[in-house]
Amino acid sequence: MNPLLSIDNLRVYFHRPEGILKAVDGISYNLYEGEVLGIVGESGSGKSVSVLSILRLLPSNAKIANSSIFFDGKDMLKLSKDELQNVRGKDIGFVFQDPMSSLNPVITVGQQVMEPLLWHNLYGKDEASDRAKKMLGMVGIPSPEERMEEYPFQFSGGMRQRVMIAIALICNPKLLIADEPTTSLDVTTQAQIIRLLKNMKSELGMSVILITHNLALTSNFCDRLIIMYASNMMETGRTKDILNSPSHPYTRFLLDAVPDIEADKELVPIPGTTPDPINPPEGCKFHPRCPMSTDICKIETPPLFSVGDEHYSACWLYGRK
Amino acid sequence: MEDRNLISVKNLKKYFPRNKDIVHAVEDVSFNIRKGETFGLVGESGSGKSTVARLIIRLIDPDEGNIIFDGVDITGLSEKELKPFRRRMQIVFQDPASSLNPQMTVGTIIKEQFLIHKIGTKQEQEEWVEELLEKVGIDSSFKDAYPHEFSGGQQQRICIARAIALRSEFIICDEPLSALDVSIQAQIIKLLEDLQKELGLTYLFISHDLAVVKHISDSIAVMYLGNLVEFSNKKELFSNPLHPYTITLLSSVPTIKGEEKEVELKGEPPDPINPPKGCPFNPRCPNKEDICEREIPILEEICEGHFVACHMVQR
Numbered sequence: 001m002n003p004l005l006s007i008d009n010l011r012v013y014f015h016r017p018e019g020i021l022k023a024v025d026g027i028s029y030n031l032y033e034g035e036v037l038g039i040v041g042e043s044g045s046g047k048s049v050s051v052l053s054i055l056r057l058l059p060s061n062a063k064i065a066n067s068s069i070f071f072d073g074k075d076m077l078k079l080s081k082d083e084l085q086n087v088r089g090k091d092i093g094f095v096f097q098d099p100m101s102s103l104n105p106v107i108t109v110g111q112q113v114m115e116p117l118l119w120h121n122l123y124g125k126d127e128a129s130d131r132a133k134k135m136l137g138m139v140g141i142p143s144p145e146e147r148m149e150e151y152p153f154q155f156s157g158g159m160r161q162r163v164m165i166a167i168a169l170i171c172n173p174k175l176l177i178a179d180e181p182t183t184s185l186d187v188t189t190q191a192q193i194i195r196l197l198k199n200m201k202s203e204l205g206m207s208v209i210l211i212t213h214n215l216a217l218t219s220n221f222c223d224r225l226i227i228m229y230a231s232n233m234m235e236t237g238r239t240k241d242i243l244n245s246p247s248h249p250y251t252r253f254l255l256d257a258v259p260d261i262e263a264d265k266e267l268v269p270i271p272g273t274t275p276d277p278i279n280p281p282e283g284c285k286f287h288p289r290c291p292m293s294t295d296i297c298k299i300e301t302p303p304l305f306s307v308g309d310e311h312y313s314a315c316w317l318y319g320r321k
Numbered sequence: 322m323e324d325r326n327l328i329s330v331k332n333l334k335k336y337f338p339r340n341k342d343i344v345h346a347v348e349d350v351s352f353n354i355r356k357g358e359t360f361g362l363v364g365e366s367g368s369g370k371s372t373v374a375r376l377i378i379r380l381i382d383p384d385e386g387n388i389i390f391d392g393v394d395i396t397g398l399s400e401k402e403l404k405p406f407r408r409r410m411q412i413v414f415q416d417p418a419s420s421l422n423p424q425m426t427v428g429t430i431i432k433e434q435f436l437i438h439k440i441g442t443k444q445e446q447e448e449w450v451e452e453l454l455e456k457v458g459i460d461s462s463f464k465d466a467y468p469h470e471f472s473g474g475q476q477q478r479i480c481i482a483r484a485i486a487l488r489s490e491f492i493i494c495d496e497p498l499s500a501l502d503v504s505i506q507a508q509i510i511k512l513l514e515d516l517q518k519e520l521g522l523t524y525l526f527i528s529h530d531l532a533v534v535k536h537i538s539d540s541i542a543v544m545y546l547g548n549l550v551e552f553s554n555k556k557e558l559f560s561n562p563l564h565p566y567t568i569t570l571l572s573s574v575p576t577i578k579g580e581e582k583e584v585e586l587k588g589e590p591p592d593p594i595n596p597p598k599g600c601p602f603n604p605r606c607p608n609k610e611d612i613c614e615r616e617i618p619i620l621e622e623i624c625e626g627h628f629v630a631c632h633m634v635q636r
Binding site for chain 2: 243
């Protein structure tokens with residue numbers, strides 16, 4: 001089976017006055033049809049930039065170097081602006097973290113949900129309006145007919161995020177990218193939104209990339225995970241394998257450092273701080289904080305070593321030069 | 322932990338005017354915090370937990386009710402009378418960057434405490450500042466640096482150093498981890514725990530993150546729409562939650578094991594300008610009956626030390 005999305009050696013560099021910031025430094029992965037991939041990392045790890053690059057939604061000082069991104073057979077880095085616009089919002093839907101700043105405050109919610117259909121000339125106005133109404137109902141907005149006429153400020157945070165999901169899914173995309181979709185929401189609302197995403201996924205069958213800093217959030221939604229740290233991929237594998245038997249020291253730390261409501265455990269803080277992205281350490285980016293680091297970790301960046309079935313870890317513990 | 326109350330809050334009420342409306346922020350809240358314990362206050366945004374914190378240290382004044390600090394009613398005290406009490410209570414806020422003056426060095430920020438309360442000689446003050454920075458894990462040679470030169474975690478450490486500078490016994494931590502990355506959160510939790518052991522601190526720990534609250538607290542109170550709906554010691558609350566809101570709240574927390582939970586909260590958070598009649602949770606409650614729409618349930622002790630405000634549980 002061909003992957004729906006294939007990313008090879010993605011490098012995204014930001015040119016800043018103080019130097020070159022390597023936001024993403026060589027990550028590769030495939031995403032298959034109907035699969036849910038979680039990309040987990042802390043702020044500045046490069047997780048958002050890595051998915052914004054797919055649609056080339058990057059600021060002008062960002063450069064994608066020597067990489068390839070294939071989506072649905074198209075070479076995304078070679079598409080013209082017009083061709084790219086045909087993918088944005090149609091084949092790939094995007095849900096961002098803050099629903100308030102992603103919605104236009106002076107346009108009714110109904111028009112915003114219809115917009116992708118009209119923009120891509122998929123339907124006429126009446127049909128688009130009907131579909132928008134149906135979609136708002138599907139994402140759990142009560143009395144969608146009336147609420148179509150309302151403005152974003154009249155919606156609560158959770159309801160706004162439902163509207164965002166409706167917009168992202170209205171064209172029936174092949175891929176939905178959700179970038180920290182629940183971070184600005186309360187925990188009970190978060191549970192509702194994750195459940196909604198799961199239901200929409202099983203109903204519409206699209207692939208999903210979920211970006212989050214919360215490992216626990218991936219546990220019953222994502223099929224596979226990528227753990228990122230300081231612009232690099234540290235570990236990747238099936239969600240249950242990573243959560244049950246994490247192989248990379250960073251992933252292990254991440255699991256030990258976060259309190260779990262179901263387990264009484266001693267918290268083990270990760271020593272030190274995340275590295276300066278403009279002057280990152282040589283070798284493995286985690287080595288200054290890693291208790292297991294050896295000489296080679298300081299010199300050479302580890303490749304991904306196989307540690308199990310479809311389970312890879314970028315750590316010299318699992319391979320030798 | 323001692324068996325003596327350091328803080329007693331009785332029937333606190335606070336409404337805020339907003340345009341022509343009135344926001345019911347805190348509605349009749351009472352609880353006690355024992356000396357030396359960590360009292361966790363949880364609730365979602367808008368539940369009134371931060372307002373309660375600001376009322377306790379009298380950053381704002383309550384409309385009704387009393388705040389007793391170590392046996393003294395501080396509710397009606399003037400600013401001057403309050404000053405000796407101010408020394409004994411401190412607060413650490415959510416966003417460390419905006420709680421540190423960007424134009425002052427971190428050394429001066431901490432030293433300000435001693436200047437305001439006129440404690441120590443110049444020499445002593447300098448020494449204390451260095452000691453405090455070391456105590457929270459920051460090299461004292463950085464005392465002449467400015468807040469922006471530190472990472473978020475380090476800035477929060479500086480806020481904590483400032484909070485313990487006057488040997489205050491009571492510290493409110495208002496979402497102290499929310500602005501920090503997960504790998505840094507554990508460092509700050511550990512620091513707060515170590516300082517509590519060393520200095521015998523009493524914490525009021527406010528958070529929306531139940532896993533963190535469970536880890537750090539001795540007793541926990543749950544707020545919903547300005548009301549305290551359940552209170553108990555940690556073990557009892559997590560093993561035997563009784564209020565329907567607490568039950569849904571606990572089941573909403575994602576876990577690494579990731580078992581699918583049955584309970585999901587229906588409907589939307591209510592509007593604090595027009596709170597529902599009767600029990601504040603009744604429009605979303607799966608167990609509601611007629612009485613819940615008519616009468617506000619009062620917090621009652623169901624079993625030893627476990628208080629719940631729910632008509633159905635009390636029956």
